[in-house]
Amino acid sequence: MTPPRNDALNRVVEHLERATRVVALTGAGVSTEAGIPDFRSSEGGLWNDLNLMVSLSSWGFRRAPGRFYASILRLLPPLLNAQPTRTHYLLAEFERRGKLTTVITQNIDGLHQRAGSRNVIELHGTYRRAHCVDCQHAYTFEEVQSKIQQQELPPRCHRCRGLIKPDVVLFGDLLPSEALARATEAVQQCDLLLILGSSLVVYPAADLPRQAREAGARLIIVNLEPTPYDHRAEIVIHTPLGEFSQFVGDRMGMNLQPLGAPPQ
Numbered sequence: 566m567t568p569p570r571n572d573a574l575n576r577v578v579e580h581l582e583r584a585t586r587v588v589a590l591t592g593a594g595v596s597t598e599a600g601i602p603d604f605r606s607s608e609g610g611l612w613n614d615l616n617l618m619v620s621l622s623s624w625g626f627r628r629a630p631g632r633f634y635a636s637i638l639r640l641l642p643p644l645l646n647a648q649p650t651r652t653h654y655l656l657a658e659f660e661r662r663g664k665l666t667t668v669i670t671q672n673i674d675g676l677h678q679r680a681g682s683r684n685v686i687e688l689h690g691t692y693r694r695a696h697c698v699d700c701q702h703a704y705t706f707e708e709v710q711s712k713i714q715q716q717e718l719p720p721r722c723h724r725c726r727g728l729i730k731p732d733v734v735l736f737g738d739l740l741p742s743e744a745l746a747r748a749t750e751a752v753q754q755c756d757l758l759l760i761l762g763s764s765l766v767v768y769p770a771a772d773l774p775r776q777a778r779e780a781g782a783r784l785i786i787v788n789l790e791p792t793p794y795d796h797r798a799e800i801v802i803h804t805p806l807g808e809f810s811q812f813v814g815d816r817m818g819m820n821l822q823p824l825g826a827p828p829q
Protein backbone atom coordinates (compact mmCIF):
# COMPACT_ATOMS: atom_id res chain seq x y z
CA MET A 566 0.00 0.00 0.00
CA THR A 567 1.26 3.54 -0.79
CA PRO A 568 2.08 5.49 2.38
CA PRO A 569 -0.34 8.40 3.07
CA ARG A 570 2.46 10.94 2.70
CA ASN A 571 2.95 9.91 -0.93
CA ASP A 572 -0.78 10.49 -1.47
CA ALA A 573 -0.38 14.05 -0.26
CA LEU A 574 2.73 14.53 -2.38
CA ASN A 575 0.88 13.25 -5.46
CA ARG A 576 -1.93 15.69 -4.76
CA VAL A 577 0.60 18.53 -4.52
CA VAL A 578 1.90 17.59 -7.96
CA GLU A 579 -1.66 17.59 -9.36
CA HIS A 580 -2.26 21.06 -7.93
CA LEU A 581 1.03 22.31 -9.31
CA GLU A 582 0.24 20.91 -12.74
CA ARG A 583 -3.13 22.67 -12.81
CA ALA A 584 -1.95 26.01 -11.35
CA THR A 585 -0.85 28.80 -13.67
CA ARG A 586 0.20 31.57 -11.27
CA VAL A 587 2.09 30.02 -8.39
CA VAL A 588 3.71 32.18 -5.71
CA ALA A 589 6.11 30.69 -3.18
CA LEU A 590 6.42 32.07 0.33
CA THR A 591 9.62 30.78 1.90
CA GLY A 592 11.14 30.94 5.36
CA ALA A 593 14.32 29.91 7.09
CA GLY A 594 13.35 26.21 6.74
CA VAL A 595 14.27 26.20 3.02
CA SER A 596 17.87 26.96 3.98
CA THR A 597 18.47 24.66 6.98
CA GLU A 598 19.50 21.88 4.57
CA ALA A 599 22.14 24.33 3.28
CA GLY A 600 23.54 24.48 6.83
CA ILE A 601 22.00 27.80 7.92
CA PRO A 602 20.16 27.42 11.23
CA ASP A 603 16.60 28.73 11.40
CA PHE A 604 15.05 30.55 14.35
CA ARG A 605 12.23 28.37 15.58
CA SER A 606 13.04 24.71 14.95
CA SER A 607 12.74 23.01 18.33
CA GLU A 608 16.20 21.55 17.75
CA GLY A 609 19.02 23.75 16.50
CA GLY A 610 16.88 26.91 16.12
CA LEU A 611 18.71 30.10 17.11
CA TRP A 612 15.73 31.12 19.23
CA ASN A 613 17.08 28.76 21.91
CA ASP A 614 19.82 31.36 22.50
CA LEU A 615 17.93 34.35 23.87
CA ASN A 616 21.00 36.54 24.35
CA LEU A 617 21.80 36.12 20.69
CA MET A 618 18.28 37.10 19.66
CA VAL A 619 18.36 40.19 21.90
CA SER A 620 21.72 41.31 20.54
CA LEU A 621 20.38 40.92 16.97
CA SER A 622 17.34 43.11 17.60
CA SER A 623 16.97 46.72 16.51
CA TRP A 624 17.26 47.69 20.18
CA GLY A 625 20.40 45.52 20.58
CA PHE A 626 21.98 47.19 17.54
CA ARG A 627 21.43 50.70 18.91
CA ARG A 628 22.44 49.90 22.45
CA ALA A 629 25.44 47.64 21.85
CA PRO A 630 26.53 47.70 18.18
CA GLY A 631 29.82 45.95 19.06
CA ARG A 632 27.93 43.01 20.53
CA PHE A 633 25.55 43.05 17.55
CA TYR A 634 28.51 42.62 15.18
CA ALA A 635 30.08 39.95 17.38
CA SER A 636 26.84 37.97 17.02
CA ILE A 637 26.81 38.55 13.27
CA LEU A 638 30.36 37.20 13.07
CA ARG A 639 29.19 33.98 14.76
CA LEU A 640 26.44 33.52 12.19
CA LEU A 641 28.43 34.48 9.13
CA PRO A 642 30.42 31.28 8.36
CA PRO A 643 27.37 29.06 7.66
CA LEU A 644 25.81 31.87 5.62
CA LEU A 645 28.91 32.33 3.49
CA ASN A 646 29.47 28.58 3.00
CA ALA A 647 25.87 27.79 2.04
CA GLN A 648 24.93 26.53 -1.41
CA PRO A 649 21.36 26.52 -2.77
CA THR A 650 19.38 23.36 -2.00
CA ARG A 651 17.07 21.30 -4.18
CA THR A 652 14.20 23.41 -2.94
CA HIS A 653 15.82 26.62 -4.19
CA TYR A 654 16.44 24.95 -7.57
CA LEU A 655 12.88 23.60 -7.71
CA LEU A 656 11.43 27.11 -7.37
CA ALA A 657 13.86 28.53 -9.93
CA GLU A 658 12.80 25.81 -12.38
CA PHE A 659 9.10 26.56 -11.82
CA GLU A 660 9.80 30.19 -12.69
CA ARG A 661 11.76 29.21 -15.82
CA ARG A 662 8.80 27.09 -16.91
CA GLY A 663 6.47 30.07 -16.55
CA LYS A 664 4.49 28.42 -13.75
CA LEU A 665 5.70 30.50 -10.83
CA THR A 666 5.53 34.29 -10.88
CA THR A 667 7.24 35.27 -7.64
CA VAL A 668 9.24 34.01 -4.69
CA ILE A 669 8.50 35.95 -1.54
CA THR A 670 11.15 35.13 1.02
CA GLN A 671 11.72 35.99 4.64
CA ASN A 672 15.33 34.87 4.21
CA ILE A 673 18.25 37.21 3.94
CA ASP A 674 20.69 34.64 2.54
CA GLY A 675 20.36 35.29 -1.23
CA LEU A 676 20.14 31.55 -2.04
CA HIS A 677 17.02 31.87 -4.21
CA GLN A 678 18.81 34.26 -6.56
CA ARG A 679 21.90 32.05 -6.60
CA ALA A 680 19.74 29.10 -7.68
CA GLY A 681 18.43 31.16 -10.60
CA SER A 682 15.20 32.69 -9.30
CA ARG A 683 14.71 36.16 -10.78
CA ASN A 684 11.58 37.63 -9.33
CA VAL A 685 12.42 37.45 -5.62
CA ILE A 686 10.90 39.74 -3.02
CA GLU A 687 13.15 39.88 0.04
CA LEU A 688 10.71 40.86 2.76
CA HIS A 689 13.37 40.94 5.46
CA GLY A 690 16.16 42.40 3.36
CA THR A 691 19.54 40.92 2.52
CA TYR A 692 22.92 40.51 4.18
CA ARG A 693 24.51 41.51 0.84
CA ARG A 694 23.98 45.24 1.44
CA ALA A 695 24.29 47.74 4.31
CA HIS A 696 23.96 51.47 4.87
CA CYS A 697 25.06 54.23 7.24
CA VAL A 698 22.30 54.96 9.74
CA ASP A 699 23.15 58.70 9.70
CA CYS A 700 23.91 59.76 6.10
CA GLN A 701 22.32 56.65 4.44
CA HIS A 702 25.44 56.02 2.32
CA ALA A 703 25.18 52.49 0.86
CA TYR A 704 27.83 49.84 1.46
CA THR A 705 28.32 46.41 -0.11
CA PHE A 706 28.83 43.37 2.05
CA GLU A 707 32.45 43.19 0.85
CA GLU A 708 33.10 46.77 2.00
CA VAL A 709 31.70 46.03 5.44
CA GLN A 710 33.59 42.75 5.60
CA SER A 711 36.85 44.53 4.83
CA LYS A 712 36.27 47.00 7.68
CA ILE A 713 35.59 44.07 10.03
CA GLN A 714 38.75 42.32 8.85
CA GLN A 715 40.66 45.50 9.77
CA GLN A 716 39.21 45.18 13.28
CA GLU A 717 36.86 48.13 12.81
CA LEU A 718 34.14 46.90 15.16
CA PRO A 719 31.49 48.13 14.89
CA PRO A 720 32.15 49.28 11.31
CA ARG A 721 31.58 53.00 10.74
CA CYS A 722 30.80 55.19 7.74
CA HIS A 723 33.93 56.65 6.06
CA ARG A 724 31.97 59.84 5.34
CA CYS A 725 30.34 60.75 8.65
CA ARG A 726 31.49 58.08 11.17
CA GLY A 727 27.87 56.95 11.60
CA LEU A 728 27.20 53.28 12.37
CA ILE A 729 26.82 50.91 9.44
CA LYS A 730 23.77 48.66 9.64
CA PRO A 731 23.14 45.62 7.43
CA ASP A 732 20.02 45.97 5.23
CA VAL A 733 18.20 43.25 7.14
CA VAL A 734 14.98 43.70 9.06
CA LEU A 735 15.76 43.25 12.75
CA PHE A 736 13.24 42.53 15.49
CA GLY A 737 11.64 45.89 16.16
CA ASP A 738 12.28 47.25 12.62
CA LEU A 739 9.52 48.00 10.14
CA LEU A 740 9.41 45.99 6.93
CA PRO A 741 10.41 47.79 3.72
CA SER A 742 7.01 49.08 2.60
CA GLU A 743 7.68 48.70 -1.12
CA ALA A 744 8.58 44.99 -0.71
CA LEU A 745 5.50 44.39 1.41
CA ALA A 746 3.26 46.11 -1.17
CA ARG A 747 4.71 43.97 -3.98
CA ALA A 748 4.28 40.81 -1.89
CA THR A 749 0.65 41.69 -1.14
CA GLU A 750 -0.05 42.25 -4.81
CA ALA A 751 1.62 38.96 -5.76
CA VAL A 752 -0.36 36.83 -3.30
CA GLN A 753 -3.61 38.51 -4.31
CA GLN A 754 -2.99 37.54 -7.92
CA CYS A 755 -1.82 33.95 -7.46
CA ASP A 756 -3.92 30.81 -7.79
CA LEU A 757 -1.65 28.71 -5.57
CA LEU A 758 0.49 29.85 -2.64
CA LEU A 759 3.22 27.33 -1.87
CA ILE A 760 4.43 27.96 1.66
CA LEU A 761 7.76 26.31 2.40
CA GLY A 762 9.79 26.18 5.61
CA SER A 763 8.16 28.94 7.60
CA SER A 764 6.74 28.81 11.12
CA LEU A 765 4.27 31.53 9.95
CA VAL A 766 4.46 33.44 13.20
CA VAL A 767 6.45 36.50 12.06
CA TYR A 768 4.11 39.32 11.01
CA PRO A 769 3.35 40.88 8.59
CA ALA A 770 4.75 38.05 6.43
CA ALA A 771 2.53 35.60 8.27
CA ASP A 772 -0.55 37.51 7.14
CA LEU A 773 0.14 36.85 3.44
CA PRO A 774 -1.49 33.36 3.47
CA ARG A 775 -4.72 34.88 4.79
CA GLN A 776 -4.67 37.49 2.04
CA ALA A 777 -4.04 34.83 -0.59
CA ARG A 778 -6.95 32.74 0.70
CA GLU A 779 -9.30 35.69 0.73
CA ALA A 780 -8.38 36.45 -2.88
CA GLY A 781 -9.29 32.86 -3.82
CA ALA A 782 -5.92 31.07 -3.91
CA ARG A 783 -5.28 27.60 -2.56
CA LEU A 784 -2.60 27.11 0.09
CA ILE A 785 -0.11 24.27 0.29
CA ILE A 786 2.15 24.15 3.34
CA VAL A 787 5.32 22.09 3.62
CA ASN A 788 7.01 22.41 7.00
CA LEU A 789 8.52 20.02 9.52
CA GLU A 790 6.43 21.39 12.36
CA PRO A 791 2.77 22.51 12.50
CA THR A 792 1.92 26.14 11.69
CA PRO A 793 -1.05 28.32 12.71
CA TYR A 794 -2.35 28.12 9.11
CA ASP A 795 -2.40 24.34 8.73
CA HIS A 796 -6.17 24.15 9.15
CA ARG A 797 -6.74 26.64 6.32
CA ALA A 798 -4.51 24.87 3.79
CA GLU A 799 -5.59 22.54 1.02
CA ILE A 800 -2.66 20.23 1.73
CA VAL A 801 -0.21 20.21 4.65
CA ILE A 802 2.89 18.04 4.60
CA HIS A 803 5.21 17.71 7.57
CA THR A 804 8.25 16.42 5.76
CA PRO A 805 11.82 17.61 5.15
CA LEU A 806 11.87 19.95 2.18
CA GLY A 807 14.72 18.05 0.52
CA GLU A 808 12.46 14.98 0.23
CA PHE A 809 9.52 17.06 -0.91
CA SER A 810 11.52 18.80 -3.63
CA GLN A 811 13.12 15.58 -4.83
CA PHE A 812 9.69 13.94 -5.14
CA VAL A 813 8.05 16.86 -6.93
CA GLY A 814 11.06 17.45 -9.16
CA ASP A 815 11.18 13.77 -10.20
CA ARG A 816 7.44 13.64 -10.87
CA MET A 817 7.56 16.81 -12.96
CA GLY A 818 10.60 15.74 -14.98
CA MET A 819 13.14 18.15 -13.55
CA ASN A 820 16.84 17.74 -13.14
CA LEU A 821 17.39 19.87 -10.05
CA GLN A 822 21.19 19.74 -10.14
CA PRO A 823 22.39 22.32 -12.65
CA LEU A 824 25.71 21.65 -14.35
CA GLY A 825 28.57 22.27 -11.98
CA ALA A 826 26.47 22.38 -8.82
CA PRO A 827 27.97 20.61 -5.82
CA PRO A 828 26.29 17.30 -4.87
CA GLN A 829 23.82 17.54 -1.94
Ligand code: NAD
Pocket residue numbers: 591592593594595596597598601602603604605606610671672673674689762763764765766767787788789790804805806807
Ligand atom coordinates in the same frame (compact mmCIF):
# COMPACT_ATOMS: atom_id res chain seq x y z
P1 NAD B 1 11.41 30.10 11.52
O1 NAD B 1 12.76 29.79 12.03
O2 NAD B 1 10.45 30.80 12.41
O3 NAD B 1 10.70 28.74 11.05
C1 NAD B 1 11.35 27.82 10.22
C2 NAD B 1 10.42 26.64 10.05
O4 NAD B 1 11.01 25.77 9.09
C3 NAD B 1 10.21 25.83 11.33
O5 NAD B 1 8.82 25.74 11.60
C4 NAD B 1 10.81 24.46 11.01
O6 NAD B 1 10.00 23.39 11.48
C5 NAD B 1 10.83 24.44 9.50
N1 NAD B 1 11.95 23.68 8.94
C6 NAD B 1 13.26 23.72 9.31
N2 NAD B 1 13.99 22.91 8.51
C7 NAD B 1 13.11 22.32 7.65
C8 NAD B 1 13.25 21.37 6.61
N3 NAD B 1 14.43 20.85 6.27
N4 NAD B 1 12.13 20.98 5.93
C9 NAD B 1 10.90 21.50 6.25
N5 NAD B 1 10.73 22.40 7.24
C10 NAD B 1 11.81 22.82 7.91
O7 NAD B 1 11.60 30.88 10.16
P2 NAD B 1 10.69 31.97 9.44
O8 NAD B 1 9.27 31.57 9.46
O9 NAD B 1 11.38 32.23 8.15
O10 NAD B 1 10.79 33.31 10.31
C11 NAD B 1 11.87 33.66 11.08
C12 NAD B 1 12.80 34.77 10.65
O11 NAD B 1 14.03 34.15 10.52
C13 NAD B 1 12.62 35.44 9.35
O12 NAD B 1 12.38 36.75 9.67
C14 NAD B 1 14.00 35.38 8.65
O13 NAD B 1 14.39 36.69 8.29
C15 NAD B 1 14.91 34.91 9.70
N6 NAD B 1 15.97 33.95 9.37
C16 NAD B 1 16.46 33.83 8.12
C17 NAD B 1 17.44 32.90 7.85
C18 NAD B 1 17.97 32.79 6.44
O14 NAD B 1 18.09 33.79 5.75
N7 NAD B 1 18.30 31.57 5.99
C19 NAD B 1 17.92 32.06 8.86
C20 NAD B 1 17.41 32.23 10.16
C21 NAD B 1 16.43 33.18 10.40
Ligand code: ZN
Pocket residue numbers: 697698699700701702722723724725726727
Ligand atom coordinates in the same frame (compact mmCIF):
# COMPACT_ATOMS: atom_id res chain seq x y z
ZN1 ZN C 1 27.48 58.16 6.96
